[in-house]
Every structure is written in structure tokens, then in C-alpha cells.
Amino acid sequence: MxxxxxxxxxxxxxxxxxxxxxxxxxxxxxxxxxxxxxxxxxxxxxxxxxxxxxxxxxxxxxxxxxxxxxxxxxxxxxxxxxxxxxxxxxxxxxxxxxxxxxxxxxxxxxxxxxxxxxxxxxxxxxxxxxxxxxxxxxxxxxxxxxxxxxxxxxxxxxxxxxxxxxxxxxxxxxxxxxxxxxxxxxxxxxxxxxxxxxxxxxxxxxxxxxxxxxxxxxxxxxxxxRTHAGKLVHYQRTKYQTVAVESYGDTVSVYGDGILMYTLPDRFEARGLFHLINALRRDRGTMILMGSGPGSLLHNLISAGIGHIRYFEPDPELWDAVYPFRARLYPGVEGERLSVYREDLRHFLSRSRERFDMIVSIPPAPENIMLNRFYTREFYSLCKRHLSEQGIFVTSLHGYSNYLSEDLRDFIASIYRSFAAEFPEHLKTSGETMYLIGSAAKGALPRDVDELINRYKAGLPLRAGRLEKEITQNYSPDELRMFFELTQIRYFDRSMASAVKKVDGNRDLKPGAYWKSIVLTAFREQSLLYALIRGFLFLPALILVVSVIVFGDVRRRYGPRYMAAGTVIYCTGLVSISAVLVMILLYQNSHGIVYYRISLINALFMLGLTVGSLTANRTRIRLPLILAGLALSLGLVLVQTVLNIDVLFWALIILFSFLCGAVFPALFAAAGSESYMASASVLDSMDHFGSIAGSLLTVMVFLPVFGIQGTLIVDILIVLLAGAVGFLKFESS
Incomplete structure (x- = not known):
């Protein structure tokens, strides 16, 4: 040929x-x-x-x-x-x-x-x-x-x-x-x-x-x-997400990756939170606001006399896309009292030494890792370090109306445990949307709702002429009692007392709230995924059975030598995609967005594969040495989860992929020259079959159960198993 x-x-x-x-x-x-x-x-x-x-x-x-x-x-x-x-x-x-x-x-x-x-x-x-x-x-x-x-x-x-x-x-x-x-x-x-x-x-x-x-x-x-009530007036792929702006009547709705982020104007939705924030703050002060959208809450807080507000929008192109609509609905009152930061709040706080009188974080529900970062103990700790002596932190949480199901209770408990660990002194509201209110200093918060209302009454009236009428019309501070329905709060306290003891807190490296959010959504939808999650061992057992069948088919058609080669490349494929998913999550946790970096991560991974396969194709590196290096590189990724050094992150992608790339030609040569197409077919198919198993096991089993660091340890053990098979079959003979 x-x-x-x-x-x-x-x-x-x-x-x-x-x-x-x-x-x-x-x-x-x-x-x-x-x-x-x-x-x-x-x-x-x-x-x-x-x-x-x-x-x-x-x-x-x-x-x-x-x-x-x-x-x-x-x-x-x-x-x-x-x-x-x-x-x-x-x-x-x-x-x-x-x-x-x-x-x-x-x-x-x-x-x-x-x-x-x-x-x-x-x-x-x-x-x-x-x-x-x-x-x-x-x-x-x-x-x-x-x-x-x-x-x-x-x-x-x-x-x-x-x-x-x-x-x-x-x-x-x-x-x-x-x-x-x-x-x-x-x-x-x-x-x-x-x-x-x-x-x-x-x-x-x-x-x-x-x-x-x-x-x-x-x-x-x-x-x-054809699929929405309003008309699409703007569509844009930013580096961070896919943005769609819909117009319906006098309102504009903004979507990111299909998730409704906010609607403008949102006067009625902002009324309660606006007054809660004003009741909590003691002076004009400085405030950070994130996640509320650039609508009525922001507009009226500026009008109410806040000293200076720093509004955070991590997607720079989103602010530009929405600004024309906002400018029409909320004509310029900002002046010098508003600074718009087009960056990730966590990234800003990690490098800033400033302190603020109030930090308000109102992110959407943690339906993905990007959003989960704003519900972890690490984020709450970061905010706590940037509060002034009497500073107050406010965040939102998906709550409940009357009954806490097991899945909803565990979801809330994961976040509440992390919050309470950083803010032992705190208040909480009731309702479908709960607000958790914390302070680093004792005495900064009111003792109860009566003290909060009396404090707010003493500061009234607000400069109503500058506020939207829907915010102030017929308002009484007693409306704040709706946030603190005592029966619901006592029920919540009883439920959390036992739940937080058995549910892990939500962490960057073990994003329990994100996973529990998926479980909760699946429960509400009564989808097939919920049954799969509850029957926890079903997926690993299914993958094991299918893998045994596939390995048996390779042995029957090509013999034991090809099956051994297929086993090694299967383990390599499983671990390679598992590690790539972990690296994606690490970048997401560190930088807040990975949307446009997936292609770069993939590119550097392919560069490593290219150089690794070329090197192994020309120098015949011994297979056990390649696999030992692969285990060592995973150990370095484990170290990176603690150090979080950008240069090390990118270097490890290249090192790890270099070793993954070296496995294929080493096995191709070791498999023999009886049929090059058979070798290519077995190794290519088993490599990708391992990647299938690794993709599913990582997102459905390893990460939910073991977290990011535990997943890396499992990957190391799988590589060591592959090394043992490779040594016994190809080196000892």
C-alpha cells in the first residue's frame, strides 16, 4: 500500500x-x-x-x-x-x-x-x-x-x-x-x-x-x-456568554446563556430590597453592588444619597449592550457617585485593600460553577475581609414559601453553613428569596426586626422627590416585617440545626451547592436524571458493564495484546478528559469565566499532544516512564489547586498533554505490525471510549462525591493502574 x-x-x-x-x-x-x-x-x-x-x-x-x-x-x-x-x-x-x-x-x-x-x-x-x-x-x-x-x-x-x-x-x-x-x-x-x-x-x-x-x-x-413573548432587539456573542435583549411593551429583558438576568424597569421588584438596604446602612458610606442589574435598585440607591456605589458587571460587552436601554429608562443621575467596574468582583477583591461600608451580592441561583463562586465560603470570607469596622454584607439565596423538601433543605444548608461559618453574627429573612445579612463586628446589626424598623423610622423621610414613585408610594417601615415572618424563620432554624451537621458547606473546590441545585431542579422536573442521581451506583455500574463488553470484544477480535494496549489507552483517555474538566473548573473558580478560554485550554492541550506524540514517535520513550510522569503531573495539578498560580496552570496543561500525547505512539509501536489499520482503530476508539467514561464519571460521580482535589487523586490511581498493565504486558515480555 x-x-x-x-x-x-x-x-x-x-x-x-x-x-x-x-x-x-x-x-x-x-x-x-x-x-x-x-x-x-x-x-x-x-x-x-x-x-x-x-x-x-x-x-x-x-x-x-x-x-x-x-x-x-x-x-x-x-x-x-x-x-x-x-x-x-x-x-x-x-x-x-x-x-x-x-x-x-x-x-x-x-x-x-x-x-x-x-x-x-x-x-x-x-x-x-x-x-x-x-x-x-x-x-x-x-x-x-x-x-x-x-x-x-x-x-x-x-x-x-x-x-x-x-x-x-x-x-x-x-x-x-x-x-x-x-x-x-x-x-x-x-x-x-x-x-x-x-x-x-x-x-x-x-x-x-x-x-x-x-x-x-x-x-x-x-x-x-416565534418562541418568546417579546421581540429580539439585540443579540451578541460576547467572550463571556451569549447575550439576548428582548423588548416586550415598555420592558426590556436581558438574558445570558438563556438565563433571565434582569428586566428593566424593575421598580416593584426593587422596592422591598431597596428599603431593607437603606434600613441597614448607618450613613452615606461606600457600597459594592453586584448581581442586581443596572435597574431600579441601583438608580434609587444613588438617588437616596449613598456616598459612592461601585457596580460590578463582569461582562464588559454586556454593559455596553444594555446601556442604551438603561439610559432611556433611567436618565443620568449618577454623576460622580457611580463607578462601573467591568470585571469579576472576586478578582477585584482579591487584589484590593479597600474596605467598604456595605457589600451587596445578589447573584442568580448557582446553576453553574461561574455563579456558584458567589455562594462559597471562600467568597464570603473575601467579602468579610473588605468590610469596614461596622460594615454589613448582604447576599441573596433561593428560599422557600412553606415547606423545605429534603433536596431544597440540603441545597440551602450547603450555602447557609458556609455563610454562617464566616458570619456568626447574622440576620436572615424569610420568603421565596431569602437574604442573609452578616457583619464582622458585634453590634453592627440590629438585634431584631423591631430595632431595624425603629432605626429606619429615625432616618426617614427619604428624599422622595428623587426616587421613583413605585419605591416610596404609601411606604411604611412596617413593610420590613414581611421579610421577617417569625413562624417561617423558626421553622428554618429548626430545619438547619440538623441539616448543617450532615451537609458539607459549599466550597470552591467542592461546589456542593451547584450539584445540589442540579439535584433540586431534577427533582422539581421529576426528570429521568433525578432517578439516575438517586440510584447513585447505576451509572458507574453501567459504565463498568459496557467497558467489560467492549474489552471482551477487542480481545475476541484482536487478541490479548491489543486488549492490554486498549486498557492502557482507555485509562489514559479517561484521565485526560477528567483532568481537562478539572482544569476548566479551576480556571472558572479563579477567573470567573471560562467561556472563551475553553478553546485556548483545548489548543494548549493539543499542542502538548502534538509535541508528545512527535517526541514519542521519534525517540521511543518507555511506556512506564510516560505513565509515571503522567501521575506526577496530576500531582502537580493537585498542588495548583492550593497555590493558584496562573503561569503554573498553563504550564501544567502543556506538560500533562505532552505525556498524554506520548502514550498513543508508544502503544501503537508496542501493539505490533500485523495490521496498522487495526492498531489505529483499536487505540483511537478505546482512547475515545475512555474519554466518554471519564466525561460522565467526572461530572456525575467524581466531582459531586470527592470534589476537585479528590477527583485528581482518583485520576492518579487510575494512571498507576494503567502503568501496571503496561509494564506487565509490554515491558516484562
Whole structure:
């Protein structure tokens, strides 16, 4: 099965193109599906597992054939991948028309996970489908180096795709333009390899790039207006999230990744909290405000005479998108008393030495890790350190109306335990939205609601002429009693007394509230996921059974040597994706957003894979040494969870991926030369099958049970197991 030099370069160009395209497709699918599924990181795990399932199926169900048939598979995959990317990306939005949902609601979590599976699988299938035939086509000349060569060329393409997206495409191109660009490139590559007459076809997708903005605007506007009560007036992909602004009557609603962030104007919603904050503050002072939206609360606090407010909006582009609507509804009263900070509050506090008279944090529910960061003990401790001597901290929490179910109780207990650990002196309100009010100093808070009301009466009247009438009309300080319904608070205290003893506090490295929020949502939806969570051992048992069947099939078809090689690469695939998910969460915890950094993390991972596979392909590094280094690098990631050094974070991604990349060519050479396509098929499919298991186990078992640090320890043990199998089968013989 020989191949001349020019043809070999053409085939390797396809490997590079498919790696580049795969990197772009993956990150775009993550971005678009997250906007459909409330930004939940659990969906990222499912997307990864679906991605690897598609690659596994494409590599696994790929029978040996003549060269002509193998080439057709490769060329078909090259041309079809950009088309499937566009179908999946825009299908994530069109699905709302095909399967309507109630306005303002989400699909159930189970449905979201199934949508992630079906939207990801078609494109990823062809990422796996092209690989074994391409290895077979170049193996005539490259022999045992063929698998490693194609692997590192594809990895280099993925690195290029990740870098291109992170630093160029994320700023200038939408998915439609990227799909057209990839299709244009595929026609050029196929034409150069097969028939140059096909190259002019590239002009068709090239011309569509110039109309991609209008095409996308039409798609999004039509989908939104058919599935929502209002009309879409602004849509924007920022580096942080997908922002949609909807107009309905006299109101404007702002969504981030499908989650309603706030509505403008929100006078009635702001009334109660406005007066609670004013009752708590003792003087004009300085205040931090985060999460309330730039609406009536902010506007009226400025008008009420707060000395200076620092308003935090972590997405800079969101403030710019919303400002024209805000300026129309709340014409300029801010002056010098408002400073808008377009950065993450935690990041600001971690490097600031200032102290504030009041910090008010009103984040949305912790439906993802980004939001969970504002409900952890570490965040509460950070806020406490930045309070003035008599400073007060106020935060919100999803509460209850009459009954605390077990799942709701555990969710609240996880957050309440963390809050109370930092603020032993605190007040709490009752209701569907609870407010937790803490102070670092004794005596800063009123003893009870009567003292709070009397203090507020002494400070009245407010400068009502400058406030919105809905805030002050017929107001009496006795309204504050509605926040402190004694029967509910006593019931809450009794419930928490026992719950906080058995429920872990919510932490950065063990985000219990985030997981309990998922469980609570699944319970309310009575979805299949809830049964799966409650039957906790079902998923690990299912993965074990399927893995045994797959390993048995490999042994039956290819023999024990291939099964041993498959076991090692399966463990490596499992650990690699598990570690990548952990690194994503570490970055999320540290920087507040990982939305546009997933592609960079993926790019550096692919760079490490490229260099690792190239090095192992040329120097024949011993397999046990590679796996020992892999375990050591995971140990360093464990250290990073404590040190939190940015430079070390990025260096560890490259080191870890370098060692992961070295495993494939080492095993490819060790598997023998009986059939290069069989070696490529087994190793590629088992690598991705391990990644499927790792994606699911990490998000559904390891992280909820063991936390981030415990997950890394489990990963180290799995690598050591793989090292033992590799040594006994390949080194001892």
C-alpha cells in the first residue's frame, strides 16, 4: 500500500485540516449548546462524552477496505464536517421551534442532556471516521510511524484551530462564517488531491462569508420571535456568554446563556430590597453592588444619597449592550457617585485593600460553577475581609414559601453553613428569596426586626422627590416585617440545626451547592436524571458493564495484546478528559469565566499532544516512564489547586498533554505490525471510549462525591493502574 510523497503530503494536509476543523466545531458546539442549556457545566461534560462517543463509533465501525474505498471515506468526512457543524450549531436554536417550550422556562435537564448528545454526535462521528482509513493510506511508506504521525499532525491542526478561535475568530467571525470558511478550505484540499476542477466550488462558500452576519441575524430573530413573548432587539456573542435583549411593551429583558438576568424597569421588584438596604446602612458610606442589574435598585440607591456605589458587571460587552436601554429608562443621575467596574468582583477583591461600608451580592441561583463562586465560603470570607469596622454584607439565596423538601433543605444548608461559618453574627429573612445579612463586628446589626424598623423610622423621610414613585408610594417601615415572618424563620432554624451537621458547606473546590441545585431542579422536573442521581451506583455500574463488553470484544477480535494496549489507552483517555474538566473548573473558580478560554485550554492541550506524540514517535520513550510522569503531573495539578498560580496552570496543561500525547505512539509501536489499520482503530476508539467514561464519571460521580482535589487523586490511581498493565504486558515480555 504505497503512496508517493506529494500524495502523502496531501493526506497529511487532510489530517491537519480535520484537527483544525474539529477544534473549531467542538468549541462552537459548546458555546451554542450552553446558551440553550442555561450555561450548566454538566452539559459540557455531556458534550465531551457525546463528542468522544461519536469519534469512538466512527473509528470503531470502520472495516478494512481497498485504498479507493478508504480514500472516499476520508474525502467524504472532510467535506461533510463543516456542513454538519452548521447544522448542529443552528439546530441548537431551531430545536425550540420543533419542540416548543413555555416562554421563560427551560427544557428539563434530562432533555437538555439528550439534546447535547444528538447535536454533538453527527459531527464528531466523522472526526473518528476519517482517522483509521487515513492511517492505512499512509502506512505503506511510514509503517509503524503512520499512526503516530497522523495523530500528531491532527493534534497540531487542533492546536492551530484553538489558537485561531481564541485570538482571532472569537472577535470577528460567527459560526456561519467559520463553517463557510472550513467548507471552502475542504474543497481546495480535495480538489488539489483528487481533481483540480473541484477547486472553483470553493467560491460558493467563500462568497457566503460576506453575508454570514445577515444570515445569522435572520435565523436568530425568527427563532426568538416565534418562541418568546417579546421581540429580539439585540443579540451578541460576547467572550463571556451569549447575550439576548428582548423588548416586550415598555420592558426590556436581558438574558445570558438563556438565563433571565434582569428586566428593566424593575421598580416593584426593587422596592422591598431597596428599603431593607437603606434600613441597614448607618450613613452615606461606600457600597459594592453586584448581581442586581443596572435597574431600579441601583438608580434609587444613588438617588437616596449613598456616598459612592461601585457596580460590578463582569461582562464588559454586556454593559455596553444594555446601556442604551438603561439610559432611556433611567436618565443620568449618577454623576460622580457611580463607578462601573467591568470585571469579576472576586478578582477585584482579591487584589484590593479597600474596605467598604456595605457589600451587596445578589447573584442568580448557582446553576453553574461561574455563579456558584458567589455562594462559597471562600467568597464570603473575601467579602468579610473588605468590610469596614461596622460594615454589613448582604447576599441573596433561593428560599422557600412553606415547606423545605429534603433536596431544597440540603441545597440551602450547603450555602447557609458556609455563610454562617464566616458570619456568626447574622440576620436572615424569610420568603421565596431569602437574604442573609452578616457583619464582622458585634453590634453592627440590629438585634431584631423591631430595632431595624425603629432605626429606619429615625432616618426617614427619604428624599422622595428623587426616587421613583413605585419605591416610596404609601411606604411604611412596617413593610420590613414581611421579610421577617417569625413562624417561617423558626421553622428554618429548626430545619438547619440538623441539616448543617450532615451537609458539607459549599466550597470552591467542592461546589456542593451547584450539584445540589442540579439535584433540586431534577427533582422539581421529576426528570429521568433525578432517578439516575438517586440510584447513585447505576451509572458507574453501567459504565463498568459496557467497558467489560467492549474489552471482551477487542480481545475476541484482536487478541490479548491489543486488549492490554486498549486498557492502557482507555485509562489514559479517561484521565485526560477528567483532568481537562478539572482544569476548566479551576480556571472558572479563579477567573470567573471560562467561556472563551475553553478553546485556548483545548489548543494548549493539543499542542502538548502534538509535541508528545512527535517526541514519542521519534525517540521511543518507555511506556512506564510516560505513565509515571503522567501521575506526577496530576500531582502537580493537585498542588495548583492550593497555590493558584496562573503561569503554573498553563504550564501544567502543556506538560500533562505532552505525556498524554506520548502514550498513543508508544502503544501503537508496542501493539505490533500485523495490521496498522487495526492498531489505529483499536487505540483511537478505546482512547475515545475512555474519554466518554471519564466525561460522565467526572461530572456525575467524581466531582459531586470527592470534589476537585479528590477527583485528581482518583485520576492518579487510575494512571498507576494503567502503568501496571503496561509494564506487565509490554515491558516484562
Amino acid at each position: 504505497g503512496v508517493n510523497g506529494g500524495r502523502r503530503r496531501g493526506l497529511l494536509a487532510i489530517a491537519f485540516f480535520m484537527g483544525l476543523a474539529a477544534a473549531l466545531v467542538q468549541v462552537l458546539l459548546i458555546r451554542e449548546i450552553l446558551s440553550l442549556c442555561r450555561g450548566n457545566e454538566l452539559v459540557i461534560g455531556v458534550i465531551f462524552s457525546s463528542w468522544f462517543l461519536g469519534i469512538f463509533m466512527g473509528a470503531r465501525f470502520n472495516p478494512t477496505a481497498a485504498d479507493a474505498d478508504l480514500q472516499r471515506r476520508v474525502l467524504f468526512s472532510t467535506a461533510l464536517l463543516p456542513v454538519l457543524m452548521a447544522v448542529s450549531v443552528y439546530g441548537a436554536h431551531a430545536v425550540q421551534i420543533i419542540f416548543p417550550r413555555t416562554v421563560g422556562t427551560f427544557y428539563s435537564i434530562s432533555v437538555e442532556l439528550l439534546l447535547a448528545l444528538f447535536l454533538t454526535l453527527p459531527a464528531s462521528f466523522f472526526v473518528g471516521f476519517f482517522f483509521p482509513p487515513l492511517v492505512a493510506l499512509v502506512s505503506g511508506e511510514m509503517k509503524e510511524r503512520s499512526g503516530g504521525t497522523v495523530f500528531y499532525v491532527e493534534s497540531m491542526g487542533s492546536f492551530a484551530g484553538g489558537i485561531a478561535f481564541s485570538f482571532v475568530l472569537v472577535e470577528i467571525a460567527n459560526p456561519c462564517a467559520i463553517a463557510c470558511g472550513l467548507l471552502c478550505a475542504s474543497f481546495v484540499i480535495i480538489g488539489a488531491l483528487v481533481n483540480k476542477k473541484l477547486i472553483p466550488l470553493a467560491l460558493v462558500p467563500l462568497s457566503l462569508i460576506f453575508f454570514s452576519g445577515s444570515i445569522e441575524d435572520q435565523i436568530f430573530t425568527r427563532v426568538w420571535n
